[in-house]
Amino acid sequence: MRDYWLSKLFYDLQSPALASEFRANPDAVIDRYPIDGEVRKALKENRVPFLAQRTNAYLLRYYFFAVGMKDDEFIRRLNHG
């Protein structure tokens, strides 16, 4: 399953300027996308497995790279939530 708007957010965050804005004020950026409550909550809580079910694996990795999560932590969360 692909959540289009979640994926679009991740895709757009490849832009360093938008990623910087997102790190400073994620709500302001998320507000520009019609992302529903449960997905929005998962973003705020870094619920990696939940998000993984809704987007492409490469986009998922780009997102967590953009927000500054280390790979070790990303892999831990992929496996253990």
Place this chain on the structure above:
Amino acid sequence: MAELAGAFAASHGPLIIREWQRVPPEQKARMHAAFLELGRRLAKARLDVLVVVAPDHWSNFFLDNVPAVCIGVGEAHEGPPEPWMKAFPHREIAGDPAFGLHLAKTALDEGFEPSLSHRMKLDHGFCIPLWRMELERLPRIVPIALNSIEPPMPSLARCYQWGGLIAKAVKSYPQHVRVGVLGTGGLSHSIGEPTMGAIYEDFDRETIRRFSSSPDDLIGYLKSELPTHGNGSEEVRNWLVAHGFAGGRGFELVDYLPVPAVIVGCGFASWRV
């Protein structure tokens, strides 16, 4: 008439650039030597045109439109958009519209239906091998973005057939140019999934071994094993294009080594065409 002048394959991966300092010296030396050896072979082939086959890592395309295969037919392509690739020495890369469009026309005549782009961004998948080969000059580049990151993907058999199709286009091209193919990506790796970081050395070595068997045997093996050996391994499709270009023979391994620091089973190969 144009000539088939070489076929090559090399791994890529962001950490080859971003984490290069973390690669242990012995592995770094082997990777460096393998890239340079491929670069030496590529230079020796005196290519006028190099068809580079790689996935688009969400640089040109998004879920709005994910082409199975897209040929870059523009006069020029943009260098890699990733910020960590900014030191790549070419911000603009010369293309070959005449050959690109001939390839597209040949494809359509033969029942292949690629997408076309007149202005592509060539991301790290295209550019890391070109960079690390330290070529004194780049041939004109005709990129082919072959989807191996977003399912469903082109069949393995079709990717092999694409290699033969490119060879056919070269043989029917009236200009005296020397054309090669470089497939990039693979071998095993896993990105953004629970097995991220895994390298399946046994799978890689068996894949390499089967490049010297029949195409049917190779494709059958990959079809069976790819689903359980990491999503990045799907990029072996690009090696299949090079293999098909070489008529399914003449595979020569330059080097293979699993490199945990870049989370890729790194392979380097060329074919006698």
